[in-house]
Amino acid sequence: MQSGHISIWFFIGVLLTIYGAMILGDGVLDLITGHLPNVVLANLHAPVWWGALMLAAGIFYGVRFRPGRNG
Amino acid sequence: MFGLVPASVAGGNLSSLPSLLAFSIGPLAHLSPLDIAVIVIYFAMVLWIGFYLKKQANTSEEFFMAGREMTAWIAGLSFVSANLGSLELMGWAGSAYQYGILAAHWYWVGAIPAMLFLGMVMMPFYYVCKTHSVPGYLKLRYGPGASIVSAFSFAFMTVLMSGVNMFAMAEVMKVVLGWNLNFSIIVSSLAVAVYVALGGLRSAIFNEVLQFVLIWGGALLVPILGLIEAGGWTGFKAKLARDMATGAVANGDYTHMWRSMGHFADNPMGIHWTGIVFGLGFAISFGYWTTDFLVVQRVLAANNLRSARMAPVIGSFFKMAVPFIVILPGLLGLVVLQNPDGSLMHLVAENLATPGSGLHSYNEVLPLMLVRYCAPGLLGLGITALIAGFMSGMAGNVTAFSAVWTYDIYQPLINKNAKDEHYVTVGRWATLLGVIVSIGTAYLVMSAAGIMDYVQALFSFFISPLLGVVLMGMFWKRATKEGGFWGLLIGTLTSIGLWAWVYINPAALRYVALSPDAKTMAEDMYRALWSVITSVLVTFVVSLFTKPKSLAELDGVVYGATKLPIEEPVPFYKNEWAWTALAIVLFLALNIYFW
Numbered sequence: 289m290q291s292g293h294i295s296i297w298f299f300i301g302v303l304l305t306i307y308g309a310m311i312l313g314d315g316v317l318d319l320i321t322g323h324l325p326n327v328v329l330a331n332l333h334a335p336v337w338w339g340a341l342m343l344a345a346g347i348f349y350g351v352r353f354r355p356g357r358n359g
Numbered sequence: 360m361f362g363l364v365p366a367s368v369a370g371g372n373l374s375s376l377p378s379l380l381a382f383s384i385g386p387l388a389h390l391s392p393l394d395i396a397v398i399v400i401y402f403a404m405v406l407w408i409g410f411y412l413k414k415q416a417n418t419s420e421e422f423f424m425a426g427r428e429m430t431a432w433i434a435g436l437s438f439v440s441a442n443l444g445s446l447e448l449m450g451w452a453g454s455a456y457q458y459g460i461l462a463a464h465w466y467w468v469g470a471i472p473a474m475l476f477l478g479m480v481m482m483p484f485y486y487v488c489k490t491h492s493v494p495g496y497l498k499l500r501y502g503p504g505a506s507i508v509s510a511f512s513f514a515f516m517t518v519l520m521s522g523v524n525m526f527a528m529a530e531v532m533k534v535v536l537g538w539n540l541n542f543s544i545i546v547s548s549l550a551v552a553v554y555v556a557l558g559g560l561r562s563a564i565f566n567e568v569l570q571f572v573l574i575w576g577g578a579l580l581v582p583i584l585g586l587i588e589a590g591g592w593t594g595f596k597a598k599l600a601r602d603m604a605t606g607a608v609a610n611g612d613y614t615h616m617w618r619s620m621g622h623f624a625d626n627p628m629g630i631h632w633t634g635i636v637f638g639l640g641f642a643i644s645f646g647y648w649t650t651d652f653l654v655v656q657r658v659l660a661a662n663n664l665r666s667a668r669m670a671p672v673i674g675s676f677f678k679m680a681v682p683f684i685v686i687l688p689g690l691l692g693l694v695v696l697q698n699p700d701g702s703l704m705h706l707v708a709e710n711l712a713t714p715g716s717g718l719h720s721y722n723e724v725l726p727l728m729l730v731r732y733c734a735p736g737l738l739g740l741g742i743t744a745l746i747a748g749f750m751s752g753m754a755g756n757v758t759a760f761s762a763v764w765t766y767d768i769y770q771p772l773i774n775k776n777a778k779d780e781h782y783v784t785v786g787r788w789a790t791l792l793g794v795i796v797s798i799g800t801a802y803l804v805m806s807a808a809g810i811m812d813y814v815q816a817l818f819s820f821f822i823s824p825l826l827g828v829v830l831m832g833m834f835w836k837r838a839t840k841e842g843g844f845w846g847l848l849i850g851t852l853t854s855i856g857l858w859a860w861v862y863i864n865p866a867a868l869r870y871v872a873l874s875p876d877a878k879t880m881a882e883d884m885y886r887a888l889w890s891v892i893t894s895v896l897v898t899f900v901v902s903l904f905t906k907p908k909s910l911a912e913l914d915g916v917v918y919g920a921t922k923l924p925i926e927e928p929v930p931f932y933k934n935e936w937a938w939t940a941l942a943i944v945l946f947l948a949l950n951i952y953f954w
Contacts, residue, residue: 294411296433296565300572303404307397307576311736314393318734325734328695329584335734338580 294355301349308343311335386537387726394739401573401743402550405566405750409554412562419782422559423491423762424660429561431666433568435673437657439681440567441755443574444524444748448685449531452728453721455689456706458627459613460953462689463682467616468640470678471946473648475939477658478671481649483923484833485659486667488915492659492759493652493829494767500832500916501843503771508847510767512821513652514760518793521756522800528749529801535726536742544801547746551753552794556787560660560762563754567657570747571677577737577744578684581725584732585691598694607703608693616953622876629878638884642891646826653759665926668935675942679949685725692724696731757793764789820858823887824850827894834918835902836910842902850894857886 315335317323324330390398416422429437454462490496494513498506529543554562589595602608611627612619619625620632648654648671661667696704704719704727706712712720719727729741765786774781828846831838860867861882871889872881913920931937 293415296408296568299404299408299565300569303400303569304572304576306400307740310393310396311740314736315734327734328731329588330734332584332587334580334584334732335736338737342576 295353297349297353298355301346301351301353304342304346305350306346308339308341308346310339312339312343315339386533387535387723388730388738388742390536390739390742391735393736394742397736397739398743398746401747402546404569405550405554408565408569409557409562412554412558412565415561416557416559417780417783419765419779419786421561422783422786423758423765425559425561425564427660428662429564429657429660429666429670430662431669431673433564434658434661434666434670436571436677437564437567437660438654438670439674439677440571440574440751441654441657442752443571443681444752448574448578448745448748449722449725451685452689452692452725453706453723455686456692456724457721459611460616460682460686460690461619461626461628461630463616463686463953464635464639466678466682466686467946467949468635469644470648471675471942472640473644474671474675474678475942476645477649477655478668478675478935479939481829481833482658482668482671483664484916484918484921485655486661486664487921487923490659491766492763493650493655493825494763496829496916497832497843498767498771500913501828501838502840504840504844505828505847506767507771508844509821509825510763512851514763514768516821517653517756517760517763518796519800521753521760521793521797523804524749524752524756525797526801526804528746531745535745540805544798547750548753548794548798551750551757552791555754555757555761556790559783559786559790560656560758563758564657564660566754567751570751573740573747574744575684577740577742577747578688578725580737581728581732581741582683582687582691585688585695585728588695589691595691595694602694602703613690613693614953616950618954623872623874623878623881624876628880629876630881630884631874631877634872634877634881634884634888638881638888642823642826642887643884645830646822646887646891650825650829651822652763653755656759656762657755664924665929665935669938672935672938672942676945679942679945688728689724692728696724696727753797756797757790760793761786761789764793819883819887820851820854820890823854823890824894827891828898831895831898831902832917835899836913836917836920837902837907838898839902839905839907841905842898842900845901846894846898849897850890853893854886854890857889 312335315333315338318325319333319336325335415426418426420426451462451465485493485496488496488499490499492510494506494510497509525544525548526540528547529538529540532538532543533540554566558565586592586595589598596614599608599613603610617632620630620635623629623631658667658670661670692706694703696706698704706721706724707718709720709722712718712723729738733741765782769785769789770777770782824847827850828843831846832843857871861871868877868879868882869875871877872885874881877885910920915921
């Protein structure tokens with residue numbers, strides 16, 4: 289469908305990468321400073337692993353469906 | 360639009376929408392700069408997609424049908440996403456808190472059979488006849504009479520419902536975040552107007568897929584963390600049993616779907632299994648998933664017949680999974696939500712959650728769960744998921760309105776022989792018009808919230824009779840144009856008449872829904888069933904006394920008169936029948952497991 293055009297999966301990859309980096313970055317900062325957000329199960333550091341998952345998925349889709357590469 | 364409110368998941372009853380707006384305390388959440396950045400980036404992304412796709416929406420086929428270039432996955436995700444509204448997420452989570460897993464009926468029996476039927480049985484006819492819309496199919500099958508009735512009712516009600524949902528969403532944002540109503544309405548509707556008017560259906564579909572991913576990314580964390588806190592499903596059931604034993608949670612069967620369906624009085628919804636199976640599972644859900652152009656339009660944009668058939672099948676798997684992010688958080692809320700003093704929180708009915716009461720309503724369970732678990736950034740993601748859900752529903756409304764207005768009203772009635780570019784321009788303006796009327800409706804509802812009930816009821820009148828007429832037209836060669844027209848008209852009048860009867864005399868519910876123990880929700884199911892039966896019977900009888908079309912005229916639109924293209928053989932893992940079989944097995948397994 290996207291020959292010559294940008295795939296929707298690329299847009300999704302870009303958005304997930306940005307979100308993943310932001311959330312992971314904030315989570316890592318909290319981890320380093322020892323600050324725990326005021327939420328239940330904060331000790332599980334959900335922003336770190338959820339952000340990392342989003343970042344990984346984002347990079348995968350961003351690269352796999354980057355413009356100019358037929359996917 | 361149906362997908363935006365709880366009782367409407369499979370189409371039909373929208374009567375519980377006002378209850379969604381009855382929040383008690385607010386705002387529930389306070390956003391950090393990181394959360395706001397997440398939301399702003401989302402808006403930037405959807406606008407970028409709209410501007411980027413403008414150059415791919417030059418012809419009417421590109422603007423209204425996305426060039427019929429969508430893969431099965433994209434069409435399938437868009438198909439589900441157009442139905443997955445934020446108010447639906449919140450409303451059904453609230454219903455799960457209140458009624459337990461019974462609420463999942465609207466996702467499983469109330470959706471999956473219809474989606475599979477659309478893909479495997481009906482899609483070939485929609486796709487082969489190359490119609491641009493469901494009213495367009497009626498025109499090919501029955502002529503202009505039934506088509507015009509259907510087009511006007513659909514176009515009119517689509518923009519009205521879009522406005523109702525817009526207002527409801529703005530109310531949610533006001534209560535959850537403290538946002539100004541005007542701000543929410545204007546910003547979200549302008550964003551939708553821009554990206555749909557620029558890129559047409561392709562832009563709407565792209566954004567719906569994006570929104571689908573965001574909804575899952577934003578909402579999935581809640582049940583995961585909720586299950587961890589509750590000690591898994593087993594731990595949840597143990598805690599629930601303990602709380603029921605101590606009286607902290609009202610007694611009831613929260614974890615089984617069919618055991619309490621033997622009699623109306625045995626379950627809190629006041630529904631009998633016949634209502635669920637034949638009313639919800641057939642009349643309402645088939646009406647919505649197979650004839651509501653809002654969702655069917657997404658599948659018509661598929662790049663070939665196999666993709667068009669595969670798209671609803673793919674969508675069915677995701678639909679089956681939605682209870683994980685909607686029903687499960689509602690159930691978990693029963694045992695994990697706590698007051699600041701550590702005691703178990705009790706959510707209450709909307710009329711009790713008045714300002715100053717200090718109580719939260721059932722419909723606040725999802726935002727409460729979001730706030731409970733989501734740290735900065737993740738909370739913004741969850742809120743973005745709610746906004747994305749709203750925007751995908753609204754984009755679905757305006758793209759469907761634009762196509763029906765242009766192809767089924769403007770072209771046949773106003774300007775038959777214009778150039779292709781002219782119709783694209785009309786479509787763009789229709790998109791803007793649809794958004795403007797939606798905004799107007801939102802403000803109308805704001806000034807008189809009672810209007811909402813009538814608008815919602817009005818829409819439900821047209822869906823089920825349409826199902827009867829489409830099914831008769833698609834599978835019975837003898838059905839005539841007079842039969843289709845009168846079937847649609849009398850089926851609709853039947854639906855309106857039954858609604859008015861119960862409205863004027865609530866005791867009539869015992870006749871409409873077959874039991875004095877029936878509750879309001881059962882009414883919608885049985886009313887839909889009676890209107891389908893009426894439209895089928897009227898179409899049948901009138902057709903017997905009128906002249907049918909010749910077989911040649913029915914080529915491409917009727918079973919038995921259409922030569923379907925032979926599809927290339929593919930490996931089993933790409934075969935739509937194999938995936939349909941798997942979906943059926945999974946559907947049955949889920950119902951048996953939670954029996």
